[in-house]
């Protein structure tokens with residue numbers, strides 16, 4: 595059976611994590627409270643609904659269903675105003691090198707994102723056509739750390755989970771990969787992502803030799 599790679603989007607391929615943070619923080623501020631960057635780590639990889647639930651808990655607030663949905667829509671509108679400005683210059687350094695290696699060597703790779711905006715973003719940064727499969731927030735019913743999004747991606751790539759390598763910037767995403775019995779590569783702070791099999795600060799630290807090693811190894 596063959597190897598396959600699965601990439602998270604926000605915070606891995608592009609730095610949209612900062613836009614999510616700005617938009618959620620504005621929502622909290624408009625409701626009269628604030629939260630920290632450390633708390634924000636808990637929102638990474640988490641679906642839109644689950645994120646708002648967490649934030650409201652931090653602010654000790656409850657909203658009616660109607661107001662909850664209105665706030666989610668406002669947050670998304672605000673977030674999309676940042677996305678609107680994006681182009682391929684937003685692809686994080688080192689990412690093209692790895693993707694091009696996979697393409698040249700015909701190693702299949704998929705997107706595995708919690709975001710319902712993933713397809714829009716991939717089109718904006720001109721990567722939509724490059725992925726062999728795309729699984730995003732519109733395709734799944736269970737949020738990370740549930741491994742559903744990665745298991746569907748593996749299936750679409752015709753790969754066994756233990757032959758899949760997942761790149762993730764979130765704690766929830768690393769846990770999802772581990773629960774799915776996949777190799778997990780954390781992108782970010784190694785103290786935050788200590789559950790990952792390997793951690794790199796960013797893709798510029800990842801050498802092609804490391805990718806080749808992953809292609810030989812089993813978890």
Ligand code: BG6
Nearest residue numbers: 604614638639642708709710711
């Ligand atoms: C994840 C992000 O990729 O997608 C989260 O890390 C975000 O911050 C989630 O909340 C859902 O995204 P969206 O675009 O559907 O609101």
Ligand code: MG
Nearest residue numbers: 602604605763
């Ligand atoms: Mg992410």
